Structure formats: structure tokens, C-alpha cells
Amino acid sequence: MAEKIKRPKARNYKGFKDTFAEDIILRRKMIETIRVICERYGFSPLETPAIEYVDCLGKFLPEEHTPEGGIFSFKNPDLSEATRADHPDWWLGLRYDLTAPLARVVAQNQDLPKPFRRYQLGQVWRYEKPGPGRYREFYQFDFDTVGATSMIADAESCAMTCDILEALGFVRGDYLIQVNDRKALQGALECAGLSEVDITDESSQVGVALRAIDKLDRIGRAGVTELLGKGRKDASGDFTEGANFNTKQIDVILAYLDARSDSRTEVCNRLEALVADSKIGCEGVEELRQIDGFLTDLGYGSDRVRFEPTVVRGLGYYTGPVFEGVITKEIVDEKGKTRNFGSVFGGGRYDTLVQRFTGQKTPATGGSVGVDRLLAAMRLLQADTALPTCTTEVLITVMDKSRLTDYLQLLQKVRAAGINSEVFVGSGSIGKQLQYADRRGIPLVIIAGSDEFDNGEYQIKDLELGRRLAADISDRDEWLKGRPSQQTVAADSLIEKLNELLADYRSK
């Protein structure tokens, strides 16, 4: 009796996805641009493993949407179940960012030349609720300087982000780097009457206040005021407990948020007046003044880098300047509402993260590019990001199987000329082969049969032309109409002709 075979269903795990050629080609170009600029600034590459001991990763994720602490964790299979569960090697986890592993590397390799300037591109994994455009596996591109107290390093983070965004095609004025300082903010809270403020303690009254300020964009000034006080009921009726500041305290915090100005010096002056009675607050303003000066030296004005007292950044470990790169150009979102695209980059100074391991304060500052957010912004805002969608440039169709030697020698000749090409290795009619080329997005097809081989000539079919004509008969592409969709070419001018026809496709 034949047993029914149980077959697995081919499926992705929830929140994970496959990425195909078109997206990879665009992302590769973007990442390559970022890499070149990072190296221009003196950052060197580092790679760390996907799996880390959980106690090395620490817990610095914001708590929303993060059951299980927001990380994928599992028991170390090297240890037996009999091992005490509080053994430090017991829990393993997938990294959730690239900063925690960097802190581990620096603590583990005390003899690294300092300042240690490294960049790292890598995937990170977060056990969060997946949603539209929100995945549990995504790329980050981080750059950090460890072992430098100088605000030059912070100013460079801002400058480099400008360079990256402009190299990627964002026009000056369509983006903005917004800078704040956690020490200045802490000073404001102290001046509001709070003593012993620990700005990195997420569970404290201060933590609640920071999270409230972080929501300013979404809930507005009135919403933030409620969250700084008793609390706030949102549209769905859910109540969020507030920070329970009194009115006088709330006024000081709101004055801090209102200190924004187009002039960086002016923001510093306003903040200084607010935090004058706080030592730490004055330190924070001094940091901002230095960053302002270094940015001016480097040639980055407030049209590109602005001081913005409402920026707090989610992560708990920041201790000084914090930055955010936002695309200010407006988009129309899925609900038809016009809004700014928002944040594509974030970072700041975290002088205590390495200390977790070593007990010694180690200054560190840097940032992280939201690779997928930035890609989305490029797709939405840059009409001319259209890159080739297929890496193969030429398909050689097979009409006559008795001439395979000719097809393969032709293929070898085309490849030797540096043209990405393939012979059709599947089975099917010439129609099916053309359909294959079309569906893959291959721009050119060579058609040849016995006659062509005997006469030393080939047919070239220009599929890209058809695609462009179908997509857009604009003035710009008017000349395309003069191109023939199919032409006969002599064997000895084939390579030249292919390169000529591909020139436009390659420069896309």
C-alpha cells in the first residue's frame, strides 16, 4: 500500500523575506557608496558573529513590541541541561544591533589601537511584531569611533551623514541632520527640580519623559504635555501613564523643546540660559558649541546640520550628543496624507557601553544608517534611481540543437568581451525563450540558426527598447523610437554593436 508522503510547505518564517535581483542591485550600489565614504573618513571594516552570549548583548532595546526582550534567544547546545541555568554561557542570542557587539569587541581586545574607528554592515534580528515594511531581519550600516572624547568625532558623524545622503542623490535642502545633547536635556530636568537624574535609566520618571518627547512628531505638543503630566488617552481609548511632573517642571521642559532656531549659536544661547544652574547642563551646551564650531570649520552650515532640542533618540545608552538624519522632502503616504519621510539615520555618544564589561569609562560615539529606510526613501523620492533590474545583459537563444558548438563558441566570445550573457539552457520554443528574457528583464537577445551561423551574421533583438517605449514615450526617450527593435549584425561587428546598444542600459 502506497504511503502518503508528507511534504513540507515551502514558506518563509513570519517577518522574514527573500530578496531578489532588482532590490539587491539597488541596495548593493547604495551600500558601496556608503562604504567608500566611510573609508574616506578613516573608518575600517569589522565583522562580528551573528550569535553572541546574551549577557554580552545586554538589553538596550526600547520595550515596545518586544516580548522576550526583543531578541531571538536559545539555550547553548554545548551545555547539558544539568548545567545551572544561571551559568553565564547558558543563553545565546542573535545580535539585535551592531553597537553591543562593538562594545564587546573593544572590551575583549584591549590592545586595539585607539581611537578605534570601525564601520560594519550586517544583518540584525529583532523578535518584534512584524508589520507592513517592518521585518524581523534587516541590515544596519554602523560607524563608530571608540576612545575619543573629542567632539570632532561627533561633528564628523554629522558631516559624513550629509556626504552620504548627497552621494546617494539627495539634494541639499531635502534632508537635515538634527542634533541635541542628552546632558543639556538632563540639565533642563535638573533645573526643573529633579535631583540625581540618570538619563540612561529607561524605567525612571526621566525615561518616561524622554519617551514622551520622542513622540512629539506623532502626538504634538499637547500630547507631550499630557504625557509629562498625569498621562494621556489616545484615539483608541488606551491610557498611557504619564511622568507625573508638576506644572512648573513641565514648563521648563517645554521651554527646552521650544528653544529651536535655524541658528545653531542661537539654540546654544537659549539652552544655556535655561540650564545655567546645572553643571551637567552647561557641559552639554558646551559640547553643542564645540560641535557647531567643528562643523563650521568643516564647511557644514545650518542648512545641513541643525540643533533640534526635541530630538532624544530611543536607545537608553546615549550619554551626550544625539543625532538624527531626516529626509525633509514631503511624500504622500499610503493614506494619501502629505508628510515628511522621516528618519533614515540615528546615532550619538555612549560613553558607558564598554564600561559594562570593563568597569572603565570608554568614550564612544557613532551612528547607524537605516539601510532599508534609506532605500525606501530613494525609491520614493528619486525618479532616476532606476538601475538595471537584471545583471544578465544578453541571452543567446537556441533554435537548432545540432549547432550547440556554435552557440557555445559565440557565448564564449561574448563573455570574453566582458558582456554578462547566457545561452538558454532550459527547454522550449524560441517564443518561450524570448518570454524568459523578457520576464527576467534581460535587455538584448541574440537569435541565430543554421543560416546565420553559415552566413556569419546574427539577429539582435532589443527587448529593453520595447520595455522603455511601453513604459514612457516622453520627450527624453524620443530618440529611442529611432532604434530598430531587431537588426542583423555581421559576426565581426557583433561585440561593438552589443556594447553600443547596452551603453544606455548600463548607465541607467
Added chain:
Amino acid sequence: MAEKIKRPKARNYKGFKDTFAEDIILRRKMIETIRVICERYGFSPLETPAIEYVDCLGKFLPEEHTPEGGIFSFKNPDLSEATRADHPDWWLGLRYDLTAPLARVVAQNQDLPKPFRRYQLGQVWRYEKPGPGRYREFYQFDFDTVGATSMIADAESCAMTCDILEALGFVRGDYLIQVNDRKALQGALECAGLSEVDITDESSQVGVALRAIDKLDRIGRAGVTELLGKGRKDASGDFTEGANFNTKQIDVILAYLDARSDSRTEVCNRLEALVADSKIGCEGVEELRQIDGFLTDLGYGSDRVRFEPTVVRGLGYYTGPVFEGVITKEIVDEKGKTRNFGSVFGGGRYDTLVQRFTGQKTPATGGSVGVDRLLAAMRLLQADTALPTCTTEVLITVMDKSRLTDYLQLLQKVRAAGINSEVFVGSGSIGKQLQYADRRGIPLVIIAGSDEFDNGEYQIKDLELGRRLAADISDRDEWLKGRPSQQTVAADSLIEKLNELLADYRSK
């Protein structure tokens, strides 16, 4: 009373490692070379997630050193403990290769244009016993053609591997692609008197035989003969149970292994004589004959691709031609023994892997580059793989903190010229700054103080020169001795001078 703070120890998980600039720079160059050639052959990029449902991954790893089936697996945190443990979504695992995920992608996206030619670079994770040079996380670079029965695809795998190895600097004659065919081997086993041979069943008598043949290099012909018979006791006294073939059967298998020849046609003739009575065996020989023909058409003779009946490949899923790329150049190993470097590439045809999901036979063939093995081979065998070990080209030292504006404007000028550079953002004397540049491997240092800025000139210190002189005062580097280790340069010829001094470093 002060509580003692418990700090985590900064450490890597067993079998995992961090990778620093020097290794990443070399690997990046290698991978980029492989990528360009893959695209030249018509393969397009694909990326799949790190985490998969375990039932989608299947179990195709050889069983040695693989507790827990050789994969890192964990329970799906989306499901409650109350869910039945036999729920197909219950177990998640990290991918252990890139072929199983490819089969899943093809089964899941039935409308992909076929043949589907994709390459993928990615890390894979194996829960194995780590050892020297043997890690639990490593890169693979795979290329595969799904949906083509044509042996052109298999011939191309061999041809492309030759192209890759030569592009990476391996000289013709120092490497060899060795090809065998599982069907031909199956035919030999049938002719030896075994009926209903399932060559993909690892636990069968045939599986034991294949594993024995796979060890030929290590244990020699006599050892294989023992393993094909009753079994073999190794040097340590451990006994391995044999396949229990009788003498006549063993003779047929040994005759198959002995069929090697420098001529591909001759191997086909010899194998044909051996398997003439087996239908599947003749099919296998016919596949080899076709591959021979296509390779000849493409211009790859037996100095590069040879037929080698002793190649079986470890993985259970191969169904036809199998390939192995070996570096034949001799090395002296850690024990002082001269041996071939061995395998850096493997692949073959696996027509049943997608069938696991769909029930429909889907032809597929491809290969996998052992990225780390190949890197090791390059380091061992190519004296001139020496690439720049640092991405930063110029360090600007800081002697006078009151001139930071001048330093930053100088920095900006050097960067604008496309030179990877940084100003020293740490703290310390000029001596400490030079030591930093030296330890990082930065080739050039600019030294400037108030006098230099006022006079419009800079000191350039050539650290790379010192390094080369120290490493190797050979004839080749004789000219280096004429270079000054430090020189004064006028501001307006600075960029030109830096580029001149960097030319040699960059072309490394």
C-alpha cells in the same frame, strides 16, 4: 553598603570569531571577483533569511561531528508551549547551507522565470565541533541553475570555476576541476550485483560505500578496500564497520575507481565498458560525454577539467554529475608534511531537492565556493596577495589644539581629493599619534604645527616606507631606499605629493 557589580566577561561564543580590517579587505576583493564572473555567466543575485523553518531546511548534512543534526535550532517563540510539538512551525533553525533555502524559494515561487540562475553569498551556521580553522559560522558563495536538464549548465559550473580561480591569481596547472557522475557510479554498483540502488540514501550499504570512497585521499586504496568489505581499524584502534560487499563486488568498485585517465574520452570509454549492463550507468556515462563535448566547445581542456571516478562528494542529495575544484599545488602543512592544498569548491546536480516540497521533479545543478578555504589557499600560495591592510591612507596628527580649525580645513581638503584620511581624534603626544598610525598600518602621516600652517607647508612622514624596508630589503624594493622617510611639502602641491606617495601602496 556598596554591592559588587557583576560584569559580563567580553567573549566570543565557542566556534565564532570577529574579523578585522585586513582579512575583510582581502575577502571583499575575492568575493567581488567571484561576483563579477558569476554575473558574466548570467547568474543573478538572491538573498534568503538566516532563519528558516527546520522542516524547510531538511537534513542533508553528513552525520559526523553533528550532534543535534548539525544545525542551530530553537523553538518558534510565536507559538505557545501548549502548541503541539509536532506542529510544522514549531522548530526554527539557522540555515546550514544556501542550497536548501534555494530549493524552498523555487518551490514557493512557482512563477519564477526558468531556468532560474542565481548566485548567493551568505553566512551559514553549523553546530559542529569547532577546531583549528574550523568555525561554526562561515561564508558560502553558491551559484545554481534550476530548471535545466541540459548538461551545458553542468559544464558551465566547471568552466566558471576555472575562470574564478584564474581571476583570483591561480595559474593554470595549479588547480584542477574533477568531475564524476553519481549515475555512472550507481551503474557500477548495480553491475556489482546490487539491485535497487538508491544513491541518495546515506544510511544504506551504498551510502557506506560512498563515504568509504570519499576517504580515498586520506586512507588510500587499501583502506577503502577494507571499508568496502568487513571494516577497518584506524591508527587509534577505532573500528569502522564496513559496507560488507563481497570480493567480486569490491573488485568492480575498485575497477571503477581505477578508471582515471588524463583523457576525458578515455575515462568515458573505460566507465562505459564497466557499466554497459546498467541503464542508469550508461545514462551517467552519456552525461559525462556531453559535458566533455560542451567543455571542449567552450575551450576547457583536460589540463583544467578532468574526469575523476574517485570523486563522490559528501552530500546525499546529488543525483548526477558531481564536481570538485582542487588546488593541486603542493603546500607544507602544519606537521611539515608536503601535501596538496585540496578542495576549495564543490557541487553537482540535484534533481530531487525541490521535489521534497512540490512532488515534482525539478532539475537543478550548481556549486559552492568555500570562501574561507579559498582565502587560505590564496594566502598560502600567492606571495603577491598582499593588499593594503588598512583602508585609511593618511593620518593628520594634531600638535597644536589652538589650530583645530586649520587641521579640519586641511582634512576636508585631503578628503575632497578622494584620499581616505582622518585627523587624530584621541588624546596623546605626537609620539603616541605616530604609534597609532603605525599600529593601524596607515601609510602616510601629515605633521603640522603653527609654524607649518603660517608658512603654508606640511611635513609628510612615510610610515609605509619604513615598514617595507624593515620587512624586505630585496632587489625589487631597492628603489624604495631612495625615498625620503620624511619630507616638507608646500600646501599647493600637497595633494599631488600624497597621491604620488600612495600610488605604490594602492596598487598592492
